[in-house]
Amino acid sequence: MQKSIEAIFSGIQPSGKLHLGNYLGAIQNWVKLQNIAKQNIYCIVDCHAITVPQTQLQKNTLHLAAELIACGIEPQKSILFVQSDNSHHTELNWILSCTALIGWLARMTQFKEKASRERENASVGLYAYPTLMAADILLYKATHVPVGEDQKQHLELTRNIAQRFNNIYDSNIFTIPEPLILEVGARVMSLRDATAKMSKSAKSEMSMINLTDSSEQIAIKIRKSKTDADAIPSETQGLENRLEAKNLIGIYASLQNCSLQSALQKIGGYSFAKFKGELTEMLIDKIIPIGNEINKLKEDENHLRGILAHGAEQAKKISKTTLRTVREAVGFYAP
Numbered sequence: 152m153q154k155s156i157e158a159i160f161s162g163i164q165p166s167g168k169l170h171l172g173n174y175l176g177a178i179q180n181w182v183k184l185q186n187i188a189k190q191n192i193y194c195i196v197d198c199h200a201i202t203v204p205q206t207q208l209q210k211n212t213l214h215l216a217a218e219l220i221a222c223g224i225e226p227q228k229s230i231l232f233v234q235s236d237n238s239h240h241t242e243l244n245w246i247l248s249c250t251a252l253i254g255w256l257a258r259m260t261q262f263k264e265k266a267s268r269e270r271e272n273a274s275v276g277l278y279a280y281p282t283l284m285a286a287d288i289l290l291y292k293a294t295h296v297p298v299g300e301d302q303k304q305h306l307e308l309t310r311n312i313a314q315r316f317n318n319i320y321d322s323n324i325f326t327i328p329e330p331l332i333l334e335v336g337a338r339v340m341s342l343r344d345a346t347a348k349m350s351k352s353a354k355s356e357m358s359m360i361n362l363t364d365s366s367e368q369i370a371i372k373i374r375k376s377k378t379d380a381d382a383i384p385s386e387t388q389g390l391e392n393r394l395e396a397k398n399l400i401g402i403y404a405s406l407q408n409c410s411l412q413s414a415l416q417k418i419g420g421y422s423f424a425k426f427k428g429e430l431t432e433m434l435i436d437k438i439i440p441i442g443n444e445i446n447k448l449k450e451d452e453n454h455l456r457g458i459l460a461h462g463a464e465q466a467k468k469i470s471k472t473t474l475r476t477v478r479e480a481v482g483f484y485a486p
C-alpha cells in the first residue's frame with residue numbers, strides 16, 4: 152500500500168447483503184486506508200443502485216451502514232454517508248454528462264455485461280452510471296480511488312472527463328484521480344460458476360458467502376462449491392484452466408494476506424476435502440465476529456441514522472466548494 156495519500160473516495164451500492172467479494176476486494180482495504188490517507192470518504196451509493204430496480208432500498212441502505220461499520224469503517228476516521236443525501240452528486244452529474252462523450256460511454260464493458268441482450272430495455276441511468284461515478288469522485292477532489300478489476304475502466308473515464316472539463320473551461324478545478332490497485336482479492340468469483348464474479352444481486356445464495364452467514368451456512372457453501380477432481384498444485388501454473396480451484400485458493404490467499412504462490416507452497420498436494428475444511432475454518436474465524444457486530448449495530452437504527460447524517464453534513468461542506476467553482480467556470484447564473 153502506498154504512503155502519503157491525500158484523499159480517498161470510494162462507493163458501494165446498497166443492492167443487497169455484503170458478500171466476501173465486497174469484503175476482500177474493497178472493504179478490508181478501505182479499513183487499512185483509514186490509517187494511511189489524510190481524508191477518507193466512503194459513500195453508500197443509492198443513486199447508482201436504482202439504475203436497476205431495487206425492492207428494499209431504505210432497509211438495505213441502513214444495513215449497509217451497519218455492515219461497513221462492523222467491518223471496521225470508523226466514523227471518527229472516515230466520512231460515511233448516503234449519496235442521495237447530498238444532491239451535489241446529481242447536480243454535478245448533469246454538468247459532467249455534458250462533458251463526457253457518447254463514444255466514451257459506449258465503450259464501457261460493465262454496461263455491456265449488465266445490460267447483456269436486454270440493451271434496449273436497460274435504463275438510461277445504467278448507461279450513464281460512469282458519469283455519476285465521476286461526479287462522486289471529482290466533487291471531493293479525491294487523489295486516489297481504490298478499485299478492483301471491474302472498476303478500472305470507469306476510473307479511466309473519470310480521468311478523461313476531468314481532463315476534458317479542465318481543458319474546456321481552462322481551469323484546474325478537478326484533481327485527476329489515480330487508481331489504487333489492490334494487491335489481493337481484486338476479483339472473487341461465484342462459488343457456483345467461476346466465470347462470473349461473486350455478486351450481491353446474484354440469484355443463487357449458494358454462489359456467495361455473506362457477512363451475516365452462520366457457521367453452518369459457510370460450511371455448506373464451501374463444501375458444495377464447485378471444484379475439480381485433481382489435487383491442489385504447488386505452483387500457479389498448475390491452476391491454469393482450473394477457474395474454480397483458482398478462485399477458492401485466491402480466497403484462501405486473501406484471508407492469509409499472501410500471494411497465490413505462497414498459499415500454494417503451504418497447501419500444495421492437499422485434497423480438496425482437506426483444503427475446504429481449512430478454508431471453512433478460516434472463513435468462520437473471519438466472518439462470524441463481523442456478523443455478530445452487524446446484528447448488534449442493526450438493533451440501534453437511530454445511532455446509524457445519526458452517523459449517516461453527520462457524514463452527509465461533512466461531505467456537503469467539501470462538495471459545495473467544488474460545485475460553486477464548477478458553476479462559476481461553466482458560467483451559470485449566480486442568483
Ligand code: AQP
Pocket residue numbers: 162163164165166167172173174175176177297298299300301302336337338339340348349350351352353
Ligand atoms: N466479486 C468481487 N470481487 C472483488 N471485489 C468486488 N466488488 C464487488 N464484487 C466483487 C467490489 O466491491 C465494491 C463495491 O461494489 P458495488 O456494490 O458498488 O458494486 P458491484 O461491483 O456491482 O458489486 P456487486 O456485489 O456485484 O453488486 P450488484 O450485484 O448490485 O451489481 C467495488 O469496489 C467492487 O469492485
